[in-house]
Amino acid sequence: MIFKGLNKYLSFSALIILGLTATLLISLPAISQPANITLRDLAQEQNFHIGAAVSIKALRNDPTYREVLAREFNMVTPENVMKFKPIHPERDRYDFTAANEIVTFAKAHQMQIRGHTLVWHRSLPDWLTETEWTREELMEILRRHIFTVISHYRGDIYAWDVVNEAVGCKDSLRKTIWQQGIGSDYVELAFRWAHEADPQALLFYNDYDGEGLGEKSDAIYSLVKDLLAKDVPIHGVGLQMHKSIKNPPKPEDVATNIKRLGELGLEVHITEMDVQIHNGTGTQEERLVKQAKVYQDILGVCLKAPNCTAFVTWGFTDKFTWIPRAFGQPDFPLIFDKSYRPKPAYQALVEVLSTANH
Numbered sequence: 261m262i263f264k265g266l267n268k269y270l271s272f273s274a275l276i277i278l279g280l281t282a283t284l285l286i287s288l289p290a291i292s293q294p295a296n297i298t299l300r301d302l303a304q305e306q307n308f309h310i311g312a313a314v315s316i317k318a319l320r321n322d323p324t325y326r327e328v329l330a331r332e333f334n335m336v337t338p339e340n341v342m343k344f345k346p347i348h349p350e351r352d353r354y355d356f357t358a359a360n361e362i363v364t365f366a367k368a369h370q371m372q373i374r375g376h377t378l379v380w381h382r383s384l385p386d387w388l389t390e391t392e393w394t395r396e397e398l399m400e401i402l403r404r405h406i407f408t409v410i411s412h413y414r415g416d417i418y419a420w421d422v423v424n425e426a427v428g429c430k431d432s433l434r435k436t437i438w439q440q441g442i443g444s445d446y447v448e449l450a451f452r453w454a455h456e457a458d459p460q461a462l463l464f465y466n467d468y469d470g471e472g473l474g475e476k477s478d479a480i481y482s483l484v485k486d487l488l489a490k491d492v493p494i495h496g497v498g499l500q501m502h503k504s505i506k507n508p509p510k511p512e513d514v515a516t517n518i519k520r521l522g523e524l525g526l527e528v529h530i531t532e533m534d535v536q537i538h539n540g541t542g543t544q545e546e547r548l549v550k551q552a553k554v555y556q557d558i559l560g561v562c563l564k565a566p567n568c569t570a571f572v573t574w575g576f577t578d579k580f581t582w583i584p585r586a587f588g589q590p591d592f593p594l595i596f597d598k599s600y601r602p603k604p605a606y607q608a609l610v611e612v613l614s615t616a617n618h
């Protein structure tokens with residue numbers, strides 16, 4: 261009897277203790293670990309798009325990659341698989357397999373998608389570059405390509421980088437297969453065809469080294485201004501933002517550029533940000549702090565501009581980045597390290613997003 265009563269009493273107290281401990285455990289991390297807040301949560305509160313370019317190899321093979329991607333971002337850009345060569349490998353054959361995987365992942369996690377890219381001078385298949393085409397043939401190839409790819413994803417893609425890197429160094433279009441084969445009006449034709457294929461998608465011109473002020477950003481500005489004057493359906497400009505701690509863009513110049521594009525009625529997306537550190541000075545830690553500042557400045561400028569509506573990094577973990585391959589040396593340009601630990605740059609972005617009022 262006594263034992264039974266004691267038992268009852270003990271199990272009752274144990275329950276209370278258990279309950280109290282559980283309450284403590286649940287409430288403690290919320291207080292002591294603000295790191296639980298994700299970029300995605302913060303962006304969502306600001307009604308803002310925070311994104312990353314996605315490597316199909318990483319998405320397929322690395323579960324942590326998938327987990328962090330879905331947790332931290334509400335937008336994705338396929339890094340390569342929607343480019344001409346992989347998606348249209350033969351004249352009469354398209355291959356949507358890899359691109360579909362990214363689209364399926366994004367939709368399953370309620371993420372928006374930036375389509376990248378329809379008209380570029382790189383990543384072109386041999387069948388296209390190794391034949392002499394007449395102007396009419398090339399126009400038909402480009403029109404069909406744009407129409408087929410956009411139609412395949414109609415309703416799924418939030419914004420398309422329709423034309424990528426068309427501006428040359430001086431105030432003229434780069435000499436590419438498109439410019440030479442069709443003429444400079446290929447740019448406007450591409451936008452018109454894209455709009456016909458999906459009237460809901462936002463259509464962007466995307467380029468690098470024109471983020472701040474200077475010759476190239478002026479050239480991009482006049483290109484899009486001319487397009488608008490001709491009633492071409494273009495809705496925004498992508499500022500790629502491949503930078504290094506050695507040549508950080510002046511935030512005030514980027515702000516002025518975004519503002520003047522806004523005055524034309526255009527949106528701006530930061531589309532491909534990464535920040536190299538190999539060519540900077542100081543210890544590794546000091547470089548990572550400088551890197552964080554560059555990220556912080558650019559997101560800060562974007563969030564202050566009403567027409568800057570998305571901030572996308574070119575990858576998110578140093579485990580998967582194009583930089584070391586392209587520059588022939590190790591580098592750490594992104595916001596998570598190779599083990600998916602958040603770097604100072606990540607913390608910097610959290611800070612800007614927490615205090616912003618977009």
Ligand code: 9MR
Nearest residue numbers: 339340343376382383424468500532582
């Ligand atoms: O990061 C991409 C790399 O993996 C590809 O090999 C390369 C060629 O297709 O393109 C890289 O991405 C580029 C983007 O599509 C356009 N802006 C510059 C990017 C870096 O070169």
